[in-house]
Amino acid sequence: xxKKRILVVDDEHLIRWSLTQMLVxxxxxxxxxxxxxxxxxxxxxxxxxxxxxxxxxxDANGMDLLQQFKGENQDLVxxxxxxxxxxxSAVKALKLGAEDYVGKPFNLEDVLHxxxxxxxxxxxxxxxxxxxxxxxxxxxxxxxxxxxxxxIEVFKMIKVVADADDKTVLITxxxxxxxxxxxxAIHLHSSxxxxxxxxxxxxxxxxxxLENELxxxxxxxxxxxxxxxxxxxxxxxxxTVFLDELGDMPLGMQAKILKVIENKRYRRLGGENDMxxxxxxxxxTNQDLPELVKQGKFRADLFYRINAMTIFLPLLSERKMDIxxxxxxxxxxxxxxxxRNVEEVDAQTMSLLMNYDWPGNVRELSNxxxxxxxxxxxxxxxxxxxxxxxxxxxxxxxxxxxxxxxxGAGADDCFxxxxxxxxxxxxxxxxxxxxxxxxxxxxxxxNQTKAAECLRMSRDTLRYRxxxxxxxxxxGKR
Ligand SMILES: Nc1ncnc2c1ncn2[C@@H]1O[C@H](COP(=O)(O)OP(=O)(O)OP(=O)(O)O)[C@@H](O)[C@H]1O
Ligand SMILES: [Mg+2]
Numbered sequence: 001x002x003k004k005r006i007l008v009v010d011d012e013h014l015i016r017w018s019l020t021q022m023l024v025x026x027x028x029x030x031x032x033x034x035x036x037x038x039x040x041x042x043x044x045x046x047x048x049x050x051x052x053x054x055x056x057x058x059d060a061n062g063m064d065l066l067q068q069f070k071g072e073n074q075d076l077v078x079x080x081x082x083x084x085x086x087x088x089s090a091v092k093a094l095k096l097g098a099e100d101y102v103g104k105p106f107n108l109e110d111v112l113h114x115x116x117x118x119x120x121x122x123x124x125x126x127x128x129x130x131x132x133x134x135x136x137x138x139x140x141x142x143x144x145x146x147x148x149x150x151x152i153e154v155f156k157m158i159k160v161v162a163d164a165d166d167k168t169v170l171i172t173x174x175x176x177x178x179x180x181x182x183x184x185a186i187h188l189h190s191s192x193x194x195x196x197x198x199x200x201x202x203x204x205x206x207x208x209x210l211e212n213e214l215x216x217x218x219x220x221x222x223x224x225x226x227x228x229x230x231x232x233x234x235x236x237x238x239x240t241v242f243l244d245e246l247g248d249m250p251l252g253m254q255a256k257i258l259k260v261i262e263n264k265r266y267r268r269l270g271g272e273n274d275m276x277x278x279x280x281x282x283x284x285t286n287q288d289l290p291e292l293v294k295q296g297k298f299r300a301d302l303f304y305r306i307n308a309m310t311i312f313l314p315l316l317s318e319r320k321m322d323i324x325x326x327x328x329x330x331x332x333x334x335x336x337x338x339x340r341n342v343e344e345v346d347a348q349t350m351s352l353l354m355n356y357d358w359p360g361n362v363r364e365l366s367n368x369x370x371x372x373x374x375x376x377x378x379x380x381x382x383x384x385x386x387x388x389x390x391x392x393x394x395x396x397x398x399x400x401x402x403x404x405x406x407x408g409a410g411a412d413d414c415f416x417x418x419x420x421x422x423x424x425x426x427x428x429x430x431x432x433x434x435x436x437x438x439x440x441x442x443x444x445x446x447n448q449t450k451a452a453e454c455l456r457m458s459r460d461t462l463r464y465r466x467x468x469x470x471x472x473x474x475x476g477k478r
Contacts, residue, residue, distance in 0.1 A: 002192065002238035002278040004119065007048035008032040009039040009065075010081060011058055015104075019052060023115070036060025043069055047276045048076070050115065055082040055089060055099075063089075063096060070097040075237070077118050081106075123194070139367050144178065144185055145329045148319040157311045158182060162189035168261050169247075170306040171284040173313025175447035176363030179284040180244065182311060187240040192280050195239030203248035205449075210253055212269055214241075221270025233266060238278040246306075247287030247298060254299045257281075261305055286449070316358040316365060323354050326362065330369040331381065340373055342381050349383040356390045360445025367445060434469040436462050437462065441471070 006028045008019045023030045031046050033039040036059045043051075051069060055062035062080060070075055080093040083104045090101040099118040102111055131362060146154070162185075169186060172178045180199070187197045205213055206268040213235050232241055243249070249257070260266045265274040283306050292298035316323070323382030327350065331342050345353075358364050372385040383391055435453060444450035452462035466472045 002051060002195075003027060003029075005029045005031070005046060005048045006050045006052065006115070007039065007042055007046060009034075009036075009057070009062075010054040011035060011056075012054075015054075015081075018108060019111065022112060026112060028115075039065060040068075043072070044273050045075075050077040050118065052081055052111070052115075055080055055093070063092065066093060066096050066098055075122075076160055077122050079111075079114055079118055112214060128338075143329075144181055146319065146322045147325065148314075148321050150314040150319055151322060154311060154313060155441045156180065158185050158189060161309050162166055162186045164309065165191055167309050168281045168283065168306045170289075170310045171282065171313065172289070172310060173286065174315055175286050175450070176361035176445055177313035177315065178410065179286070179313060180242070182313065183240075183242045183244075183282045183284060187242075187280075189274070190240070190280065191360060192239050195237050195279075196235065197240045197242065198236045199242040199244055200232055201244045202253075203245035207250040207253065210250070211256065214253075215256075215266050215268050215275075217269035218271050221268070223269065228268075231266075231268065233260065233277040233279055234275065236277075236279040239280070241279045241281050243281060243283045245285060245291055246283040246288075247292055248287035251297070251299065254302050257467055258299065258302045258305060261302075270335050286447075305378055316361040320354055323365070323368050324350060326365055327353055327369060330366050331373065334370050334373045338373065340376075341379055342373055342376060343379045345381040346383070349381055349386065349406055352386060352392075353382055357418070359450070360447065364445040382413050433465065434471070437465055438468065441466075 006023055007031060008023070009018050009032070010016050010019070011034050013034070016034065020030045020032055031042055031048070032043050036057050039051075039053070039057075039060075042048075053062050053069075054068060057065070062082070064080055066080065069078065074097075078093075079100045079102060080090075080098045080099045081102055081104060082089060093101055099121065100114045102114055144151075144155070144158075146152075161167065169183075171182050173179055183199075184197060187193060200210075200213065202210065212229075212231070214231050214233060216229045216234055217225050219225060219228045241258070256266060260277060264277050266277065267274055287300055288309070289303050293300045293303050327345055331345065334340060335342055353365070353368075360367070368386065368390065370382075372381055375385040376382065437451070440451040441448070441453045444454065448462055448466075449459055452459045455462065457465075463472075
């Protein structure tokens with residue numbers, strides 16, 4: 001777990017010294033301040049998780065400071081210290097957001113107990129804790145299926161990387177090979193596991209919004225910024241920030257991310273001070289980063305920085321021996337999800353699944369099994385509901401690699417293009433385009449790069465048109 005930072009604020013030297021010693025011995029990172037002015041400066045620079053704050057300071061009232069600090073950082077845990085253990089100031093401090101209250105003279109053991117309890121309570125209170133538990137269960141069980149040598153290497157690397165606490169990781173591999181799953185596995189096996197895992201798709205967010213999303217902004221940073229807003233690095237606390245599709249990150253942002261990786265510092269939009277982050281960064285891309293570096297689209301220094309710890313995920317076609325295990329895993333999963341009772345997969349179906357090349361990798365396999373199970377009424381999964389590409393039977397295909405129809409006008413005087421029909425009285429080209437884009441995306445299991453290539457258009461053009469035809473949701477995802 002990330003070491004917590006504690007700021008001790010008291011004007012008595014002996015108290016500062018003894019509290020500092022005790023907390024350092026217990027594994028905390030501690031700094032101290034002897035008055036309000038110094039406390040304010042250290043609050044900004046040191047960014048503590050907790051403050052032990054004396055109520056009576058020579059230049060300030062601890063209660064005022066409490067309000068000010070909590071206003072700046074709601075997550076700050078404050079324990080008040082006072083010479084007068086008056087019940088009314090205790091109640092007031094708690095009302096103003098202090099977590100606890102200790103009266104002088106105090107026993108050091110009691111303070112330590114109070115510090116631990118306060119951290120514990122805050123952690124449990126965190127509304128995400130419950131959801132994290134649920135997610136954790138989902139991902140904790142051996143949900144990364146694979147026993148081929150390449151996947152064994154991947155599992156070993158996950159362990160190494162999870163233990164190498166603060167190193168930035170790069171996960172590469174084609175679309176659908178399991179990069180996100182691996183990122184989550186690293187998080188869950190690391191010391192950051194009890195904190196949030198937050199994913200950012202760098203390709204889905206326009207450059208101007210990305211910085212705001214990652215770093216947050218101060219009030220008044222731009223015209224619409226009427227409130228201060230936390231960024232993802234702040235929300236992740238000591239957890240993990242997963243920067244997905246890093247290859248699509250604009251160059252300007254790359255420089256800022258490099259600074260976060262190197263110094264753990266960043267600045268909110270419109271902010272005057274650097275913020276410190278305890279979050280770990282995991283990155284992933286399906287692009288060829290060395291090639292992007294050559295083309296000047298990706299910073300060489302950032303590449304070398306993240307490339308030190310790389311996990312490369314194999315194509316599914318390179319690990320066909322894992323297919324039966326994956327198929328059975330997905331059958332179990334969808335039995336559970338859809339209340340089905342499929343008991344086995346017939347031998348012919350399994351052999352078709354083994355012989356197919358899976359351009360969309362594990363995602364395509366998962367989608368295939370899901371669809372077949374939705375349509376299967378019996379207890380044995382047959383090949384009846386597999387698409388033409390897999391059965392090798394073209395006319396069954398609902399999608400096609402070639403957008404040109406293979407047959408001429410059909411019985412209904414329609415021109416058939418996959419699921420698409422050209423009605424007698426015509427249709428707008430926009431409808432045709434929309435349908436082709438949908439077909440291509442399905443054909444490539446949502447991989448926009450491949451879908452765009454297939455339609456001989458750039459990825460940006462594809463994205464623009466997906467938006468235009470309402471093929472993306474608010475997150476920019478399909
Ligand atoms: N080894 C695996 N075991 C079980 N399921 C897997 C495995 N690898 C991938 N999957 C499943 O396949 C799907 C795609 O995985 P994931 O989203 O991690 O791929 P990705 O590499 O991030 O793809 P993209 O580049 O398109 O974002 C998910 O449903 C995931 O659960
Ligand atoms: Mg992904």
